[in-house]
Amino acid sequence: MIEARNLTMVYGNGKKATDDVSFTVKAGEIVGFAGPNGAGKTTVIKMLTGILKPTSGTAVINGFDINKDPIKAKMSFAYIADNPDILIQLTGLEYLNFIADMYEIPEDARKDKIEELSERFGMKDVLNTQMREYSHGMRQKLMVISALIHNPPAWILDEPMTGLDPSAAFELKQMMREHAKAGNAVLFSTHVLEVAEQLCDRILIINNGKILKEGTLDFLTLDNPGMSLEEIFVKLTGKAES
């Protein structure tokens, strides 16, 4: 469903941000993407979503190549960016409508979805308020809602839990499970390893632009007996960058 094929990104100064990154997220799977800050997670996600053009390699989403058939590929995924301060001049509702227009969602379908989601995340009362007046957490919630109003087969979420309060995070986790169960693919990057532990079928650990480990949680712990996921993570990625 979500396929990264040999994604390599070389920046102007010759530095390789990612090096030959390949993986697949199958339908019905939740895959966590972990690694320290600056490891290349965001670069990989930006290549998957067509924000960056890879130096070599490509990504295929729902059977559509992001670089050859960008519009169809983009229609097939929902994306949450890592910074939620987007278009804060709009009201929450205007933003949701704007996104719905972009994904060409018919009126009646979006209406129910917006009602349901805004209720679920406790945002109904503030939908008519301009987003510049929202707190960071509220903006993040709205980003989550906007990603979920269209129901594409793939979700690509860049640190979706950051800034969410535990109740909202709980709802999102619940929805990720439901979404995967319905036969869709979910890829999300995270720092909170507990979240990865609770949710993921598989986990990818990336550092210095390379996938270091890929596997189910059982497999990872089998390899490193007696260690928690966090300890494995620290062992694989080494000391904190400075």
Place this chain on the structure above:
Amino acid sequence: MIKASGITKSFAGKQVLSGIDLDIKAGRIFGLLGPSGAGKTTLIKIITGQMGFDDGEVRVFGKNVKELNGDDKKQIGIMMDNHGIYERFSCADNLKIFADIYGVDHSKIGETLAKVGLSESRRKPAMKLSKGMRARLQLARVLMISPKILFLDEPTSGLDPMTMKYIHKLITDQRDMGCTIFLTTHNMEEAASLCDEVALLNEGKIIERGAPEEICRRYNHQKTINLHLSSGEDIEVIHGMDSAKIISTLMEQGKVETIHSSEPTLETVFIELTGRKIESDEEAKYA
């Protein structure tokens, strides 16, 4: 160190904070928890004197917050949201600006950069820093002034486990040096391990407070027991009167493969108290 009584604040007729009481002792880490939009940022702004309020009193260093002078304010470090990093300046130059504002000797800059592990990047412009480095630079800014009180609004949001640990260490070191720390976080594990005391703010009111373990103990009735049955089914039994009965009958029937009991954590308490709005609304409808 920080004492607030009966703080009330409303915006355009809508009450955002109602009757908040706080008493934070010197040298403690206090965590303010609560869902987004509960009024956490407003409360911090009021306590730090950035915003007026309608009713109540705030005392910091034993003085009314409205009467704090420049010297008092120099001992309060505040780290909120993303502002305060000037992208084109190097790390050292960024700190220099704040050293001047807070009247701190420039020799502190190198020292502080070393403390947060940014010595090697001292000449890098801020716009080239990774997220973890930015967080450390922001922290350096407030640590540099050797504060007596530190306000940290989600200091570890979006950071990887190692940077997070690093920052936790800096925070506890600071506490051990006698600094009072007031922080907010959405990470309940962090709150449980770091804070001496937490308060849960919801819809403008403090609905729960105390040491993290103490709160969890109070909600012990929430303890659940998860059973994995041989049929592949998972069931959750809430700890209580009839839970033992259910489990023993299932055991006798030999259906149980594994038993796993989960204690209430700060997270489950949080969700129980603030989440699932829809359900409680529905209940209210029928009542």
Place this chain on the structure above:
Amino acid sequence: MNKTRSLYKAFSSNLEMPKPNGEKKVKIYNRFGMIAFIGIMLPISILVGYITFVLTDLLFAFNGNAYGLLSELDLISAFAMIFGIPLMFSVLFFSSDLNFLTALPVTPRSLYVARFWHTFRAENVMTSNVLYAIYIGYFVAAVKNTGFAFALNPVAILASIAGLYGALILPLIYCSILALLLMLILRKINRTDIYYHTSLVMFVIFALMFLLSFRGYGRISVMDYIDTMVLSNNDFTNICNFLFPTNYLTTLALTTHNVLPLICSVLIVAALYALSVLVAHLTYRKGLFAAAVIGNKKASRKTVSVKGGHKVLASLVIKEFKVLTRTMTYRMNCVYANLLWPIAAVIFIAEAPKFEFFKVFAYKLKNGDPLSHVILFAVIIAMAFIASGLNSIASTSFTREGVHLDMLKYLPAPLEKQIRAKIIIAVLFTFIPEVLSVAVITLRFGIAYMLPLYILITFLCVLIATIIGTLMDSISPYTVWSDELSALRGNLNCFFNLAAEMVFALIVGGISYGIYLLSSNAVITIAAVSVLLVIAGTAGVLAGLPHVKKNIELLK
């Protein structure tokens, strides 16, 4: 003091736009820099300096040598005043970094001082250059008429320095005081929309006041002009002498070499500045509190109603529209700034008939004088290009997105459509006020039959200008800014674009004139230039837009 300087330094860091990545782009940038220099700074400076020189030279005969200088200073001060109110409002109260700044242990006074000087510097790069040219023009004329030793008397030099800064500082001081006091009053009302609209009302009031006071400003005949100036019996000069006494006093010191008025003017500036600092000391904190609250209120509890869906392009256009009209800084600089054209046109047709040259020109146009028609045609073209450069909508197309430029790429809407939406909005905002002013002028000249052609030409020019602006912004959008004013002022793209538009206006004007010289036939000239513009417009759409798309795709 140390603190204030640090704050000032920190704010200023926003103004230095980083050079783009990649050698090729740096090269393009340097070329833009040259165009900007040649296209804007040089012609404006030379023109203004020359006008001053001629006026001064002429007025020496009438012993009123500095009055040309004085009226130029007054004009500049008046404009600074018109734009200053909304500017100071947003800089002092609605900038996004204030939230953080208020948490620092800085007194409101030093915050105000740092803000004030930062704004002063950010706003006056261009204007101060123009002022240098004005003074140079004046001194050249003075040297010519009175000789070196007399003209370059130390008092005169000091007076010119004081006059230069006084003309710029005084309006800004007034606007700060007004903004501070207004906030204090508005605090009681506590409604967001009123805050926003008050600054517009002030803007319109000032604009009208100054523009109306022009009535009765010299007739075109030289004698009248000198009369009104020397006797200073027109409203504009009266208002300005009262509002900006330093302009008057420093010119007085400049001509008479008397130290007294010079000292007076310096004292006045110092006193008013001290007053503004005092007002800030007393009210700024309260104002900031009020502004912070506004940011938090208005949780309207309307029932959630989902409005009907729009087509992708329409939705994109609406988004651009809302971003422009709901951000204070953009609204002033990009949207309202366009209103100056129709206002100027209305005042032009109301006042100009009093002038000799207007009557001659109107008569010639009506009787089909070819040169007059070519001139009007060229003026309309130049207006369209310059209007597009001035409002910076096109040249901030991508800059406005800030760090969220990514969004253009991950949304499933084709990039072409998103670019088209940006172009449509820039064209609309520029074209409508432009066409209004053109219509007003054309109808007044009684040549309504030309109107359809003028509308078409205006549209084409605005379209071409917009594509140029968008293309320039796409090369290296300026996305890291901490407040919206920096997105405009710290943005070299805007400046370069204005220069490029002026160069284009010049080129098209030059071509028109050239063709006219060759053919001595207005019909041929206008037809040929129109065809050229159609070709350029088509080329812009066919070749320019794909280029914009490619630039955006290549951004990292």
